[in-house]
Amino acid sequence: MAVNRLFIANRGEIALRIVRAAQGLNTQTVVGISDADRGSAAARLADRALVLGPGPAAKSYLDPRLVVHAAKAAGCDALHPGYGFLSERSILPRLCAEHGIAFVGPEPDMIDALGDKLQARAMAKAAGVPLVPGSEEIASAADARREGDRIGYPVLLKASAGGGGRGMVIANNANEVEAGFHKASAEALAAFNDGRLFMERFVPEARHVEVQLMGDGTGKVVHFGERDCSVQRRYQKLVEEAPCTAMPDRVRKQLHEAAVALAASVHYRNAGTAEFLYDVAREEVYFIEVNARIQVEHPVSEMITGFDLVQEQIRIAGGSALSVAQDDVRVTGHAIECRINAEDVGKGFIPVPGRITGWQVPTGEGIRLDSHMSEGAMIPPFYDSMIGKLIVHGSDRADAVAKLTEALDAFKVEGVPTTIDLHRRIVRHPDFIENRIHTRWLEQTLLASPE
Amino acid sequence: MSGPKTEGAALADIEALIADFQASGMRELHVRSGEFEIYLSADASAPGLGAQAVAVRVEPVAPAAAAPAAEAPASAAIPAAAPSSLPDNAVIVRAPYLGTFYRAPKPGSPVYVDVGSVVTADTEMCLVEVMKLFTAVRAGLSGTVHAILATDGAMVEADQPLFAVIPG
Numbered sequence: 001m002a003v004n005r006l007f008i009a010n011r012g013e014i015a016l017r018i019v020r021a022a023q024g025l026n027t028q029t030v031v032g033i034s035d036a037d038r039g040s041a042a043a044r045l046a047d048r049a050l051v052l053g054p055g056p057a058a059k060s061y062l063d064p065r066l067v068v069h070a071a072k073a074a075g076c077d078a079l080h081p082g083y084g085f086l087s088e089r090s091i092l093p094r095l096c097a098e099h100g101i102a103f104v105g106p107e108p109d110m111i112d113a114l115g116d117k118l119q120a121r122a123m124a125k126a127a128g129v130p131l132v133p134g135s136e137e138i139a140s141a142a143d144a145r146r147e148g149d150r151i152g153y154p155v156l157l158k159a160s161a162g163g164g165g166r167g168m169v170i171a172n173n174a175n176e177v178e179a180g181f182h183k184a185s186a187e188a189l190a191a192f193n194d195g196r197l198f199m200e201r202f203v204p205e206a207r208h209v210e211v212q213l214m215g216d217g218t219g220k221v222v223h224f225g226e227r228d229c230s231v232q233r234r235y236q237k238l239v240e241e242a243p244c245t246a247m248p249d250r251v252r253k254q255l256h257e258a259a260v261a262l263a264a265s266v267h268y269r270n271a272g273t274a275e276f277l278y279d280v281a282r283e284e285v286y287f288i289e290v291n292a293r294i295q296v297e298h299p300v301s302e303m304i305t306g307f308d309l310v311q312e313q314i315r316i317a318g319g320s321a322l323s324v325a326q327d328d329v330r331v332t333g334h335a336i337e338c339r340i341n342a343e344d345v346g347k348g349f350i351p352v353p354g355r356i357t358g359w360q361v362p363t364g365e366g367i368r369l370d371s372h373m374s375e376g377a378m379i380p381p382f383y384d385s386m387i388g389k390l391i392v393h394g395s396d397r398a399d400a401v402a403k404l405t406e407a408l409d410a411f412k413v414e415g416v417p418t419t420i421d422l423h424r425r426i427v428r429h430p431d432f433i434e435n436r437i438h439t440r441w442l443e444q445t446l447l448a449s450p451e
Numbered sequence: 452m453s454g455p456k457t458e459g460a461a462l463a464d465i466e467a468l469i470a471d472f473q474a475s476g477m478r479e480l481h482v483r484s485g486e487f488e489i490y491l492s493a494d495a496s497a498p499g500l501g502a503q504a505v506a507v508r509v510e511p512v513a514p515a516a517a518a519p520a521a522e523a524p525a526s527a528a529i530p531a532a533a534p535s536s537l538p539d540n541a542v543i544v545r546a547p548y549l550g551t552f553y554r555a556p557k558p559g560s561p562v563y564v565d566v567g568s569v570v571t572a573d574t575e576m577c578l579v580e581v582m583k584l585f586t587a588v589r590a591g592l593s594g595t596v597h598a599i600l601a602t603d604g605a606m607v608e609a610d611q612p613l614f615a616v617i618p619g
């Protein structure tokens with residue numbers, strides 16, 4: 001049964017993106033907003049907007065009971081969580097199920113299992129997916145030392161409950177690994193209320209690659225190619241592209257097969273992303289984790305395959321089987337996305353809320369801008385600093401880089417500082433143009449050099 | 452409103468209408484569509500419509516804690532004590548940037564400092580958060596906390612006074 005009325009439990013560009021996708025399916029839309037987002041683009045475009053509560057997210061977007069109550073009150077039969085906020089909190093799909101609302105995402109137990117890195121690693125191992133050489137759970141400093149000696153330094157101590165780079169400590173030798181164990185477990189306990197740790201070999205020059213997956217819960221899983229998200233700062237992605245041209249076809253095929261095998265083995269439902277490290281020197285890929293949601297960077301996969309992933313998510317939540325077979329997915333050209341954040345790069349990337357007083361955007365063939373901003377729009381102080389995503393599609397990587405360079409030059413924002421100028425430096429850098437980057441390139445090379 | 456127009460208006464639609472009404476800031480709303488009629492008032496003592504009508508006392512959806520801050524964030528912050536009434540030797544600890552002022556590391560935890568707390572230069576006094584970036588504000592001097600000048604959970608402006616500390 002197709003979704004009749006969809007509740008959107010998110011804000012910003014992704015709320016707008018979901019409203020548009022739903023409208024394309026003739027699905028009614030209700031967006032739950034905070035008081036601070038009354039004038040937002042999603043609230044205006046949706047059929048209805050319900051105010052969940054005041055600006056602070058804990059009292060609006062992050063309150064699962066409030067969100068599901070609003071969805072129920074508005075007569076919605078499905079709920080899309082977007083990314084961030086409650087998207088990977090299993091309480092949300094559990095409450096949806098209690099109220100007969102279809103959740104646009106995987107089952108709650110799957111979210112819990114994938115959110116626990118030790119469990120996710122076990123799933124991947126069982127599906128024959130290569131892991132970063134590492135350990136099972138580490139129980140003591142002595143354990144940490146024994147495993148560190150076995151794996152070989154440097155190693156990364158990671159919180160099982162962590163994510164997004166939080167709860168990670170690098171240890172370069174046996175002494176550091178013992179101190180690191182105490183530091184990482186205390187941090188993990190404080191941050192996640194779960195001190196369990198494991199260890200992985202630290203890959204110094206790695207690329208971050210990931211595979212876009214979609215399953216319908218029957219064991220049928222289709223992939224939409226890989227993305228390369230190696231331009232990062234503090235484990236936060238800034239530029240994402242597809243496909244990954246720094247990888248031989250043999251490795252790419254292995255990557256896709258591993259990701260699909262993992263998702264198929266657990267009968268994964270809806271959109272997910274399997275993240276991997278690519279060790280360029282060894283030409284090997286290692287599984288990191290699965291993100292059980294649509295991701296910020298999904299548009300680059302849409303641009304190279306021509307599919308609307310959010311519409312496919314909604315169809316699957318409505319009970320449809322996958323509308324796409326693997327043979328239907330053909331990669332054409334190259335796409336790159338830049339995250340435009342309202343941040344002051346010169347002041348340590350501090351986020352800056354405020355009003356947009358000028359908004360001139362690039363347009364043209366192969367240029368897509370996913371943004372909820374416009375001249376006069378307000379960026380509230382309560383949420384993420386991302387104000388848009390500029391995506392370009394070219395015939396190949398060089399063409400895409402050229403288009404992106406022009407598009408960034410034409411993109412003028414006034415009122416708040418943004419990361420646009422940083423992106424202009426990135427796309428002009430010889431390392432980026434020649435695709436010689438890795439996950440620490442931005443911090444070690446570009447940001448370390450004078451402007 | 453979509454859905455049934457006349458009798459048998461879906462309960463969900465009525466609930467949604469109530470939620471919309473609550474969110475709108477309107478005082479009263481009277482809707483009549485065919486056989487269906489509803490009267491909503493934010494005032495519990497409102498007379499209603501008579502025998503057939505329903506009067507619903509509308510409670511706020513969520514506690515009206517901080518004032519809507521998006522349009523004028525600074526206005527939401529009400530200093531708990533005016534800096535002008537402080538002793539001459541008081542040193543003011545200020546907000547590093549516009550953001551939300553938190554006195555405790557997380558909800559339910561003990562506050563970092565209170566009036567009378569003894570601090571040193573490195574003592575963390577509060578958190579200021581903007582767009583998910585949390586910054587711990589340190590005292591910057593040794594002394595005793597004399598006054599707390601901002602409200603926990605409120606928006607503060609850049610350089611707004613947060614604490615008064617008496618050096619010593």
